[in-house]
Amino acid sequence: MIERSYDVVIVGSGAGGGTVAQALAPACREGLRVAVLEWGPKLREDEYTGREAEMAERLYFDSGGVLTRDGTMTLAFGRAYGGSTVVYTGTSLPLPAEVLGRWGVSGLAHDDLLARSKKYMTENNVHLLEGDRINDNNRLFARACRRLGYRVEQFPINVKGCKGSGLCNLGCPNAAKQGTNRVQLPAAEASGVEVITNCKVERIGSRECVATVANPPWGEPSRSEPGEYLVRARAIVVAAGAVNSPALLLRSRLPANLPALGRYVTTHPALILVGEHDRPISNFHGHPKSYYCDHFVASGRFLLETCMYFPFTTAKNLIGFGPEHAELMSRLDRMQMILVLAIDPALPDNRVTVSPTGEPVVNYRFTDGVLDALVESQRAAARIFFAAGCRRVHAPAGLSFFIGAEDVGRLDERITREAFKLGKVSISSAHLMGGCRMGADAGTSVTDAWGQVHGFPWLFVADGSLFPACAEINPYVTIMALADRVAERVRARLPELPR
Amino acid sequence: MSPLSKRQWRFFLAVAARVAPPCERLDPAGQARFNAIVGKALAARPRSLQRQFRLFLTLLRWGPALRFGASFDRLEPVRQDAVLRWLLDAPILKLRSGFWGVRALAFMGLYGQPEVWPALRYAPSFNGNRFLHD
Numbered sequence: 001m002i003e004r005s006y007d008v009v010i011v012g013s014g015a016g017g018g019t020v021a022q023a024l025a026p027a028c029r030e031g032l033r034v035a036v037l038e039w040g041p042k043l044r045e046d047e048y049t050g051r052e053a054e055m056a057e058r059l060y061f062d063s064g065g066v067l068t069r070d071g072t073m074t075l076a077f078g079r080a081y082g083g084s085t086v087v088y089t090g091t092s093l094p095l096p097a098e099v100l101g102r103w104g105v106s107g108l109a110h111d112d113l114l115a116r117s118k119k120y121m122t123e124n125n126v127h128l129l130e131g132d133r134i135n136d137n138n139r140l141f142a143r144a145c146r147r148l149g150y151r152v153e154q155f156p157i158n159v160k161g162c163k164g165s166g167l168c169n170l171g172c173p174n175a176a177k178q179g180t181n182r183v184q185l186p187a188a189e190a191s192g193v194e195v196i197t198n199c200k201v202e203r204i205g206s207r208e209c210v211a212t213v214a215n216p217p218w219g220e221p222s223r224s225e226p227g228e229y230l231v232r233a234r235a236i237v238v239a240a241g242a243v244n245s246p247a248l249l250l251r252s253r254l255p256a257n258l259p260a261l262g263r264y265v266t267t268h269p270a271l272i273l274v275g276e277h278d279r280p281i282s283n284f285h286g287h288p289k290s291y292y293c294d295h296f297v298a299s300g301r302f303l304l305e306t307c308m309y310f311p312f313t314t315a316k317n318l319i320g321f322g323p324e325h326a327e328l329m330s331r332l333d334r335m336q337m338i339l340v341l342a343i344d345p346a347l348p349d350n351r352v353t354v355s356p357t358g359e360p361v362v363n364y365r366f367t368d369g370v371l372d373a374l375v376e377s378q379r380a381a382a383r384i385f386f387a388a389g390c391r392r393v394h395a396p397a398g399l400s401f402f403i404g405a406e407d408v409g410r411l412d413e414r415i416t417r418e419a420f421k422l423g424k425v426s427i428s429s430a431h432l433m434g435g436c437r438m439g440a441d442a443g444t445s446v447t448d449a450w451g452q453v454h455g456f457p458w459l460f461v462a463d464g465s466l467f468p469a470c471a472e473i474n475p476y477v478t479i480m481a482l483a484d485r486v487a488e489r490v491r492a493r494l495p496e497l498p499r
Numbered sequence: 500m501s502p503l504s505k506r507q508w509r510f511f512l513a514v515a516a517r518v519a520p521p522c523e524r525l526d527p528a529g530q531a532r533f534n535a536i537v538g539k540a541l542a543a544r545p546r547s548l549q550r551q552f553r554l555f556l557t558l559l560r561w562g563p564a565l566r567f568g569a570s571f572d573r574l575e576p577v578r579q580d581a582v583l584r585w586l587l588d589a590p591i592l593k594l595r596s597g598f599w600g601v602r603a604l605a606f607m608g609l610y611g612q613p614e615v616w617p618a619l620r621y622a623p624s625f626n627g628n629r630f631l632h633d
Binding site: 310422426 | 517540593594596599600609611616618619620624628631
């Protein structure tokens with residue numbers, strides 16, 4: 001086993017790990033040794049091909065289709081230099097004050113979180129896309145929401161030189177999206193942080209971790225030779241995401257009682273809905289996600305966003321099969337799409353566990369409230385589609401494959417809870433949260449408000465797993481803001497930690 | 500080693516043709532791409548999931564014999580579709596999930612091929628902004 005030694009080791013390089021790396025980087029000039037161990041590869045620029053199956057395999061765990069234990073939901077999370085920031089759409093919203101209030105984490109103030117969020121929004125070039133860069137799919141959504149009296153807002157996004165490939169979820173082929181792979185990690189490396197890609201951390205011991213480096217057939221080779229490593233560090237920051245962070249800590253069998261570890265996972269479960277126009281619209285060209293409608297967050301516990309997905313993802317998310325499915329698929333250029341996201345409660349039994357071989361297993365049960373929200377959200381989305389001029393709509397809880405415009409007044413009868421069956425409907429999640437939640441009480445949380453694991457002064461968490469409950473918005477800016485706090489605490493704590 | 504035997508492959512392809520009719524119109528190269536995409540996806544899944552998939556295919560093949568007196572592949576297409584529609588809405592979660600997996604793999608094998616995109620009128624461009632508001 002090859003041995004290495006650092007002051008700080010960061011596991012993961014996404015919104016959390018990348019942020020911590022950059023925040024610690026200035027100290028590298030004064031001799032601090034920092035390494036980021038990233039499971040995924042760093043792709044070469046010409047490897048961003050925009051081909052769905054190929055990119056999903058290169059950039060996601062299980063090609064973006066990690067199944068929950070009972071098979072009722074797929075989970076999409078990235079595995080790459082930059083983590084999931086390589087494959088999101090770049091939508092950038094700070095956490096609303098009322099959500100933070102509901103989180104109720106003592107010592108985590110909204111002013112502090114907002115200031116840190118704004119810092120990264122500036123650094124990553126977050127802004128509103130110019131009007132002439134917004135495609136019909138997005139325009140029609142916003143116009144229809146306004147016509148119906150639904151509150152609709154434009155998403156700030158973190159792009160620079162966006163050419164509108166529409167391929168954000170497959171990794172931007174134009175290097176326009178300002179994820180940690182484009183901003184924080186290069187800056188950190190320039191200051192002396194080592195980023196070791198293709199490096200899977202197997203387990204954590206007392207101020208050390210065991211890792212394996214193995215290069216996949218794509219991407220740049222890791223800067224470290226393939227093999228097994230024992231990596232020692234004065235402080236370890238786990239930022240491997242809401243599935244892999246709790247799984248890593250669980251299989252490490254830390255000598256402490258952390259009953260909340262792996263628990264209180266929320267997923268922002270999502271459905272893709274499709275409306276069909278009687279003419280082609282611009283949908284797969286241009287940035288895919290420009291607007292969101294939070295009109296129903298308080299009353300219905302769901303959020304509506306624009307989206308545009310790729311052929312396989314679209315096909316999988318339509319209910320049914322056979323000629324009518326194929327017919328709808330053959331007119332992808334006429335599709336308008338809406339993503340609905342339910343705001344799910346943080347429950348102790350919704351949890352990450354590990355299999356006997358150490359693999360993560362996500363146990364997730366849909367509550368009646370979440371199922372009701374997913375059904376009601378389809379009715380709201382259908383109203384938006386028809387107000388936008390669609391001639392028919394496909395809804396997963398529809399009583400028939402298509403709902404025609406003549407049924408707009410009968411959507412409660414045409415979209416029903418009875419037709420919405422788990423296992424039949426493609427429910428997915430890309431906003432995984434919780435599992436190492438923050439809090440003051442070691443009985444119901446894993447870390448304190450600064451990301452330090454209860455009882456371990458050298459061990460920290462810095463990713464979406466810190467969220468004590470659903471963020472109710474796209475989470476990445478909040479992850480960066482929290483990671484910035486974690487980095488501050490690591491810096492403060494280091495002098496006390498033995499060399 | 501392939502996660503499916505030759506017989507299981509043939510059966511899966513027959514089901515895929517009902518699920519995604521354009522599968523039947525694939526030329527030999529398209530068929531080979533279909534097989535490669537599905538084979539790779541299956542091989543990458545945990546062994547337990549591969550076992551479940553094989554078990555579900557067996558159930559799908561022989562289950563209809565109880566109702567119609569013939570295996571799935573010997574049924575008329577209209578009856579095959581009736582079986583699949585029943586599975587889509589089956590009263591047991593495991594059956595619905597199993598069929599969901601079959602559907603997902605069939606769609607992946609077909610729509611995961613960039614060569615079929617023109618038939619969907621899907622033509623992405625790295626410079627998509629050029630095509631806005633034509």
